[in-house]
Amino acid sequence: MNGLHDFHRPLGDTGLVVSPLGLGTVKLGRDQGVKYPAGFTIPDDFEARQLLNLARELGINLIDTAPAYGRSEERLGPLLRGQRQDWVIVSKVGEEFEGGVSSFNFSAEHARFSVERSLKRLETDFIDLVLVHSDGNDLAILQDSGVYEALAELKQAGKIRAFGLSGKTVEGGLLALQQGDCAMVTYNLNEQAEKPVLDFAAQQHKGILIKKGLASGHACLDAGVDPVRASFELIFDHPGVTSAIIGTINPLHLSHNVATAAAVIGGRC
Template identity: 30%
Template sequence: MQYRKFGSTGLTVSRLCLGTMTFGLQTEEDASRSIMDKAADAGVNFIDTANVYPLGGTESVAGRTEEIVGRWLKGKRDRYILATKAVGKMGPSAWDQGASRKHLLDAIDASLKRLNTDYVDLYQLHSDDRDTPLDETLEALDTIVRQGKARYIGVSNFLAYRLARALGRSDVLGVSRFVSVQPRYNLLFRQIERELLPLATEEQLAVIPYNPLAGGLLTGKHRHDAVPSEGRFTATVGKAGEMYTQRYWHEREFQTIEKLKAIAAQTGETLAKTSLAWVLANPAVTSAIIGASRAEQLSDTLAAIDLVLDPEVKAKLDEATVEYRWGDAPR
């Protein structure tokens, strides 16, 4: 395993981070524990979760993932960097979601209880709550840090201009500053290269991208004309399946994957391993978030840490996917 400084902080994390959003729905607890065991054995010391996980479940199962992670961490909490997130809907009341002071202060306490710990290393906004003033959110997060319930704070799914504004407001207010950003990033979604990644580099923010394999599409195992029987594109994972289908299940993406398969085949590496190595090759990326529904699925992704792409191969991958820098409309 390789390790890297977490942005401008003094923290060091593994270059692969274990994502847990399938734990408790798509992946039962025994399998989830096996996945965490395998990642830990490979040197992964960074675990990412969220209070709304497992993704695709109803409000009634929200929090189950944190509980599974908390039970696994018992007796070894000090050996891992633990990250969780809040903002998503956690209950029936109007204030059971969002980035208001009330919700965030309630949410961190609930997460800590489920995770069976006194603190998380990284507390992140899962998305941007436009209905709550940034100042209120930032001051609430600062309270959480000052109370010792979180060591650092970060964001996920933020547009570059909103993150830039939040950084500016935190400087003006003299409160804790975001140290990381967790965006979606892979060969089929490269829009963040235009503004978010340059901002992160300039502000020395850690970048921990999720979906490096596009929900499994970049394993190359799926066909556009065949409905998958398992994984993130199925109806069994509820709204999550719909979300992933809308993101990636299009003819253009499958045509691109055929090009990527041919490039990977020239190197003798799998498409999954090549795709993850491409994400890690970006100097702005600190740690890529990998996931699995079975422990054996981690073999390829864990091995990607040692794959250094030949510059010519990386150039071919860049060229084959350049249109994904611009969103839905090819240019």
């Protein structure tokens, strides 16, 4: 099976080793307020388990979730039972989603509460990477809220192994990397404004996860050009990129994404 087993790489200096593609799981828990071009049905447990098994067979060991992804965390706990050593789990703090509406709380107290809740939902003693789920006010969050200090303490206590920011600005991404381990950055064929964060990460050996790498399914190109391949050529051409988080619940899309990423990365080795 054409997979990513041979292409795992270090996530900056965290000690974590991850596959170049990660599986985003918003669609396992939430179908309201999501920005995808087509509607979808949340998969049942059988379908979700099949998807996770396929991802693992294809060499994916990175899984991305968040409290704001509806029931994603509480579903993943039972679905991943007995497999904890096989996965690098990313979750988040700061954004809550209830009744179809997002709300934000970046206090240190809420960060501690959120991580403890995620540990219970995910049925684990530690979370590999916790990111601050920014509302766009990246600098204010990092400088004024106390959330990064709380995450540093949780890392010291062994509850999390690394922390960072899923942000929306260059300034926020740079500060997040200076004071933390990783940044999650939007970078795709349509949006490349945060490229300076990737450049900095490459220089400083910090971790970078790409979000919206396929422009949430919106990437449009000339006829005959595979948008997935063109997207991955852009993303993996940058030495600062560790992994791209791709959210899909379609096994065929997942297999195609993995085969394409393997071809692009393998062609650069």
